[in-house]
Amino acid sequence: MTPPTTNPESSAELRPRVLVVDDELPLLQLVAGYLERDGFEVATATDGLAAVAKAREWAPAVIVLDLGLPGVDGIEVCRSVRTFTDCYIVMLTARVEEIDKLVGLSVGADDYMTKPFSPRELVARVRAMLRRPRPSEQPEFVGKPPLVFGSLRIDVAGREVHRNGEPVDLTRTEFEVLAALAGQPRVVFSRQQLIDAVWGEGWMSDPHLVDVHMGHVRRKIGDDPASPVFIRTVRGVGYQMGVGK
Numbered sequence: 001m002t003p004p005t006t007n008p009e010s011s012a013e014l015r016p017r018v019l020v021v022d023d024e025l026p027l028l029q030l031v032a033g034y035l036e037r038d039g040f041e042v043a044t045a046t047d048g049l050a051a052v053a054k055a056r057e058w059a060p061a062v063i064v065l066d067l068g069l070p071g072v073d074g075i076e077v078c079r080s081v082r083t084f085t086d087c088y089i090v091m092l093t094a095r096v097e098e099i100d101k102l103v104g105l106s107v108g109a110d111d112y113m114t115k116p117f118s119p120r121e122l123v124a125r126v127r128a129m130l131r132r133p134r135p136s137e138q139p140e141f142v143g144k145p146p147l148v149f150g151s152l153r154i155d156v157a158g159r160e161v162h163r164n165g166e167p168v169d170l171t172r173t174e175f176e177v178l179a180a181l182a183g184q185p186r187v188v189f190s191r192q193q194l195i196d197a198v199w200g201e202g203w204m205s206d207p208h209l210v211d212v213h214m215g216h217v218r219r220k221i222g223d224d225p226a227s228p229v230f231i232r233t234v235r236g237v238g239y240q241m242g243v244g245k
Contacts, residue, residue, distance in 0.1 A: 015041040016130055019060040021051040021077065022092065023069055027115075031064060034119040035126065048072025052080045060087055062126050065109070067093040075107055082108035086172040088129045090122070105212045110173045128200055147182045149230055149241065152221060154182045163221050173198065174217050177210070181231065181241040190238040214239060 018040045022028040025046070032042045043058055045051040048069045055063060063081065067074035078089055091109040105112065110129070113122060146155040153162045156179050161168040170178065180197040181189060189197070191207040199209075214231065217223075223230045232240045 015039055016062070017041045017043070017058060017060040018062045018064060018126060019043050019045065019051065019055055019058065020064045021045045021048075021069065021074070022064075022066040023047065024066075031119055031122060034123050038123050038127065040126070048074070048077045051077050055081050055087070056084060059085065062088040062090065062129060064090050064092065064122065064126070067091055067095070078109055079107045082171065088126075088172070090125060090129075092117070105209070106216065108171045110171070111209065131200060147185075149182070149185070152230055154178065156183065161221070168220050170217065170220060174213055174220070177213050178217050178221075181239060185241045188234045188237050188240045193238065 016039075018035050020028055020032050020035065020042060021044070022031070023046050028044055028046065032044055035042045043054055043060065045054050049072055051063075051065070051069075052072075054060075065074045065077060069077065074091060074093075078091070081087070081089065088111075089109045091105070091112040092115060093112060094115040111125065113125070144157060146153050146158075146160075148154075151164045155161070159175060161170055161175065161178065176198045177194060180194060191210045194210050195207060215225075218225055218228075218231055221230060225231075225233060228242065230242055232242050234240055
């Protein structure tokens with residue numbers, strides 16, 4: 001019996017799209033090759049302007065983005081991309097200084113890797129990102145009314161946050177961090193518990209990634225860590241959602 005034929009376009013649509021952006025061609029080709037062998041549909045770009053255009057046109061699920069691009073660098077690419085998509089962004093940096101990592105994350109990157117890195121580990125991280133358990137997709141949030149903490153209103157199912165009636169623009173990861181805390185108010189989460197809830201168990205990254213994203217969430221909702229209204233730091237343990245004012 002003749003086996004059923006498959007539509008190549010339909011099969012391609014089921015493959016997660018990854019855009020790889022790097023001006024080092026050998027590395028670009030190496031990373032793209034590993035991703036393609038792992039079943040991803042891959043596009044590439046070697047400069048910032050092409051990367052933004054391709055991201056807008058192609059709508060990737062993940063962007064692997066070099067920080068040190070010539071001309072329009074990775075920071076500007078990330079900032080531009082975040083105006084029209086909440087896809088995952090993994091920033092690559094050849095510089096080991098902490099400030100580079102923090103700057104990349106401050107404009108909306110979800111994670112970072114420092115060169116040189118293992119292409120296999122990068123592929124594993126991309127795969128893990130797409131399997132992340134979403135606090136906002138848990139059954140207890142479906143069809144439930146928004147969570148209210150004083151002037152802060154969090155519609156988990158609708159993925160919307162408002163402070164004093166004004167919308168708060170959070171990245172996908174920032175929203176999930178806030179949703180994880182808000183879903184269990186007064187419970188103190190350790191960094192590892194937040195990583196398990198938001199990034200997924202077995203996530204391979206620096207636990208201080210949580211602190212960076214938490215700092216962004218606090219800044220955007222107007223919560224001063226020195227005098228917190230919504231998110232309290234429990235020294236030596238982690239973070240806790242408060243009742244608000």
